[in-house]
Amino acid sequence: MTNVAVNSVNVLGPSGSQKFMRRIVPLIALAVVLAVIPFFGPSRTVYSLMSAMGVNIVFAMSYNMLLGRAGLLSFGHAVYFGLGGYAAVHAMGAIEAASYGEGGFWASYPVFFLPVIGFAGGALAGAIIGWPSCRRAGTPFAMISLGVAELIAAAGFMFGSIFGGEEGISGDRMNGPELFGLSLGPIDEVYWFIAFWTFIGVLGTYAFTRTPLGKMSEATRDNPERVEFVGYDPQKVRYLVFIFSGGFAGLAGGMAAVNYEIFTPEALSLVPSGMVLLMAYIGGIRYFAGPIMGAVLLTYMQSMMSDYSEAWLLYLGLLFIAIVMFAPGGLAGIVVGLFNGLRGEGAGENFRRWSVQIAGIVLIMIGLITLVEVSVHWSNNYGEVFEPFGMHLPHDGVLTWAVIFIPFVAGVGILRMAHKNKEGQA
Amino acid sequence: METIVFSLLNGVIYGLLLFMLSSGLTLIFSMMGVLNFAHASFYMLGAYFAYTISEASSFWLALVFAPILVGLVGALVEKYGLRTVHVNGHVAELLFTFGLAYLIDEVVKIVWGRNAVDYRVPELLDFPLFELFGAQYPAYRIFTLFVALAMLAALWFILNRTRAGLIIQAALSHPHMVGHLGHNVPRIFMTVFGVGCALAGLAGVIGGNYLVTDPAMAVQMGPIVFVVVVVGGLGSLMGAFLAAMLLGLLQTFAVAIDARFADIFGWLGLSEATELGSITIASLAPMIPFLMLVLILMVRPRGLLGDREL
Amino acid sequence: MSIPALSINNLHKSFGPAHIIRGVTLDIEPGERHAIIGPNGAGKSTLFNLISGGYHPSKGSIKLRGEEIGGMKPFRINRMGLSRSFQVSNIFSNMTVRENVRCGVLYSMGYGYGFWRNVGNLHDVQRKTAEILESVDLLDKANLPAALLPYADQRTLEIAITIAGGADVIMLDEPTAGMSHSETERAVALIKQATEGKTLLIVEHDMGVVFNLADRISVLVYGEIIATGKPTEIRGNEKVREAYLGDEADAIEGDAA
Numbered sequence: 001m002t003n004v005a006v007n008s009v010n011v012l013g014p015s016g017s018q019k020f021m022r023r024i025v026p027l028i029a030l031a032v033v034l035a036v037i038p039f040f041g042p043s044r045t046v047y048s049l050m051s052a053m054g055v056n057i058v059f060a061m062s063y064n065m066l067l068g069r070a071g072l073l074s075f076g077h078a079v080y081f082g083l084g085g086y087a088a089v090h091a092m093g094a095i096e097a098a099s100y101g102e103g104g105f106w107a108s109y110p111v112f113f114l115p116v117i118g119f120a121g122g123a124l125a126g127a128i129i130g131w132p133s134c135r136r137a138g139t140p141f142a143m144i145s146l147g148v149a150e151l152i153a154a155a156g157f158m159f160g161s162i163f164g165g166e167e168g169i170s171g172d173r174m175n176g177p178e179l180f181g182l183s184l185g186p187i188d189e190v191y192w193f194i195a196f197w198t199f200i201g202v203l204g205t206y207a208f209t210r211t212p213l214g215k216m217s218e219a220t221r222d223n224p225e226r227v228e229f230v231g232y233d234p235q236k237v238r239y240l241v242f243i244f245s246g247g248f249a250g251l252a253g254g255m256a257a258v259n260y261e262i263f264t265p266e267a268l269s270l271v272p273s274g275m276v277l278l279m280a281y282i283g284g285i286r287y288f289a290g291p292i293m294g295a296v297l298l299t300y301m302q303s304m305m306s307d308y309s310e311a312w313l314l315y316l317g318l319l320f321i322a323i324v325m326f327a328p329g330g331l332a333g334i335v336v337g338l339f340n341g342l343r344g345e346g347a348g349e350n351f352r353r354w355s356v357q358i359a360g361i362v363l364i365m366i367g368l369i370t371l372v373e374v375s376v377h378w379s380n381n382y383g384e385v386f387e388p389f390g391m392h393l394p395h396d397g398v399l400t401w402a403v404i405f406i407p408f409v410a411g412v413g414i415l416r417m418a419h420k421n422k423e424g425q426a
Numbered sequence: 427m428e429t430i431v432f433s434l435l436n437g438v439i440y441g442l443l444l445f446m447l448s449s450g451l452t453l454i455f456s457m458m459g460v461l462n463f464a465h466a467s468f469y470m471l472g473a474y475f476a477y478t479i480s481e482a483s484s485f486w487l488a489l490v491f492a493p494i495l496v497g498l499v500g501a502l503v504e505k506y507g508l509r510t511v512h513v514n515g516h517v518a519e520l521l522f523t524f525g526l527a528y529l530i531d532e533v534v535k536i537v538w539g540r541n542a543v544d545y546r547v548p549e550l551l552d553f554p555l556f557e558l559f560g561a562q563y564p565a566y567r568i569f570t571l572f573v574a575l576a577m578l579a580a581l582w583f584i585l586n587r588t589r590a591g592l593i594i595q596a597a598l599s600h601p602h603m604v605g606h607l608g609h610n611v612p613r614i615f616m617t618v619f620g621v622g623c624a625l626a627g628l629a630g631v632i633g634g635n636y637l638v639t640d641p642a643m644a645v646q647m648g649p650i651v652f653v654v655v656v657v658g659g660l661g662s663l664m665g666a667f668l669a670a671m672l673l674g675l676l677q678t679f680a681v682a683i684d685a686r687f688a689d690i691f692g693w694l695g696l697s698e699a700t701e702l703g704s705i706t707i708a709s710l711a712p713m714i715p716f717l718m719l720v721l722i723l724m725v726r727p728r729g730l731l732g733d734r735e736l
Numbered sequence: 737m738s739i740p741a742l743s744i745n746n747l748h749k750s751f752g753p754a755h756i757i758r759g760v761t762l763d764i765e766p767g768e769r770h771a772i773i774g775p776n777g778a779g780k781s782t783l784f785n786l787i788s789g790g791y792h793p794s795k796g797s798i799k800l801r802g803e804e805i806g807g808m809k810p811f812r813i814n815r816m817g818l819s820r821s822f823q824v825s826n827i828f829s830n831m832t833v834r835e836n837v838r839c840g841v842l843y844s845m846g847y848g849y850g851f852w853r854n855v856g857n858l859h860d861v862q863r864k865t866a867e868i869l870e871s872v873d874l875l876d877k878a879n880l881p882a883a884l885l886p887y888a889d890q891r892t893l894e895i896a897i898t899i900a901g902g903a904d905v906i907m908l909d910e911p912t913a914g915m916s917h918s919e920t921e922r923a924v925a926l927i928k929q930a931t932e933g934k935t936l937l938i939v940e941h942d943m944g945v946v947f948n949l950a951d952r953i954s955v956l957v958y959g960e961i962i963a964t965g966k967p968t969e970i971r972g973n974e975k976v977r978e979a980y981l982g983d984e985a986d987a988i989e990g991d992a993a
Binding site for chain 3: 019207208210211212213214215216218219222223225226227228229230231232233236237240244
């Protein structure tokens, strides 16, 4: 029997080449993408967008260690991002002081490695706050995270010497020893810094999922009772995951500290905490790449759409609700579903159904967007009118309401029909 | 002395307002397990609806119709939104209401603008009712007190003296039992959700002009409502009442106390010149609810009077 | 006489006014296969939960190889070498069969809460996992999601997770519930083989399984053990016959295999 078992080890699990395809190739792809971007000669705007994306990717990945992998819904994850970031900003100040003063430890500490300080700060905060928080999962955890976030955010405005009050604390990244020949002054040099740490962050959160603790965190999410009967303390599993998650959030905070050279108490508040929740969930919490997609999309929306439309937060809310209601797998879930559906048998049938559905969704979107934009223009009271594609759509025009209702109703009708057809077949 | 009397009065009124705002959520949370993040958004809608109605007609019509409208919106949200999400579990429901709160915030900003609207106390009640220690006390606050007490009485009557109330009471402590009694569970849920939202709406009608009606009011009140429900305990309206009063009084008194940390901890050598010593008790008032929330979840997860843990 | 593998002394458990376990005393020798039978509501599941750490005893003691475990957290009891299965399949349904068993193996092999090792590189864990899958005949289904397994295989997986940690006291809660006749036979053979040399405590309704498997049987009625003895002694016991009615009594009296 033992012989068979030993041989069968090789049968178990994915083969070497499968592992390579599934685990190594995506990471290499990420590294290549990160490395290639500068060769397209991006503008300053694009560079700063990319840097913001990098920060948010790591932040969202750290959040998903909790929500996706450990099943812990937190409303206060920005606390660890912020505290890590503040640790890094203060360290940046110490580097600056040391480089003008007598030296010491900080004089030889490169700014490039500030995210390490951020990691330590976030992990330390997680270690302190986590123990009472992680006793139970579910709603109690969510509520404690909310309470703690409110308390820390309030304290942030109260202790000016640490958090700098309303103006926050700023620093200068062009001090201390240079690494890899990067002065971190110009924005393209900052990009390399961000790209490096984004890769480290993604690699680190990925590696974590492969460890015994990472595996047991998923087991604890699915069945905390059973976990107790295989020798694990679910509370301790959650707690350790919480510390790591805080650490990676702090790492993102450290990246942000170097990127923006300033941190304000706002960074600790419920607003960024809510944002990271949206990023992870819209991207898809059950897929490793989900939060990356969510972070990229939302950062893009945040910086680009807010130029086009004041109502971008409304669109974001609509997108989020649509995902919660109709696509709990998030964007990654949709992509995986499309990919699988178009490969196997029934691909033609799937393709037809999806084309119809997409047509329905587009129609609904036309109606909704028109409604929102017309409302926003009306609400501004400047007398401006929404004029897409040369159409003139005042809030009291018949054409306006036709453009709103006809596509919307048609879209809903199409989706219902597609849904019924599918059920009829099943 | 006068500080104490005024703080007591204001604290009780604020506490009653909090209870009015939270009682609906206690019902919803206990029966359906949904910790509705958008509950305070319905409170905000109540205030804005009341503003619009009273602009067009009168405050008294608003007092009746604004809560009904809010209740209808709530029922629709339950029927077409929450019910779809329900199959995916409580976290999905919580997230749905989280998104909904976002959405209502933005819609309010578009429809009524980003600044506070001029939702005023009705003229009929805009006079000082009595004078105490040389300070005047506005009649509207006493009106608020009476509306809250009337709501309390009505709620008590419905829950204890009507058949529907008895079903709701049974469902509060044994949510899984309702189905076995042969009742239409989805309809009960929709009704409870609608009524809960209407109560929040009523709080908005009364609180909107007592406090201020602006798009930030939901975000400010939202977490505090959670505190009341969680601290009060699952399944217990009485607990929510106690928690609301406690919170109302604590916050009001904290604001009224003119002291700094240094005054209290001076014997430990804490000087007023230090950062910690210069913190005033009043500035801690907004933190009190969350301190209570975290402490109660750590020490007594079932809340003050809850019959089961969260 | 050696120290009993499991020694329960005057154990009581009340839930409010309901006195469910009323003074259970029971010694189980190392290597013994002991079955607990009794009518519905006798307190068998409560007793199981008390021993495995799910509940706190109201009174009395539970000793595992001489060490008190009453009221300890389940994970501590598990680490001391006592493992249990559940009446309702209690597996990690989002994981594959292999990952399920691996969850059962990890702690016992000393990897605990490690965050510096890649589970894919833990060859001893993989070997152990493969051995266990082999021994319960699930090797060919190793990479299937556990949720997609047929019911009987899920029950088998439940047992596999239970024995995976190498505990020497195994408690199985109705392992054959809901299985067909042939599935039950296979399950019994598997249990016999998988618990070879270990102490087994089993709750079971199927009298065929009980009389086939157990060295000794205890009968639990209304929270008290009314009889303990070899299968033949239990069959002849007047009190046991009184406690059971109808079909079940026939099953005890008749040749139950």
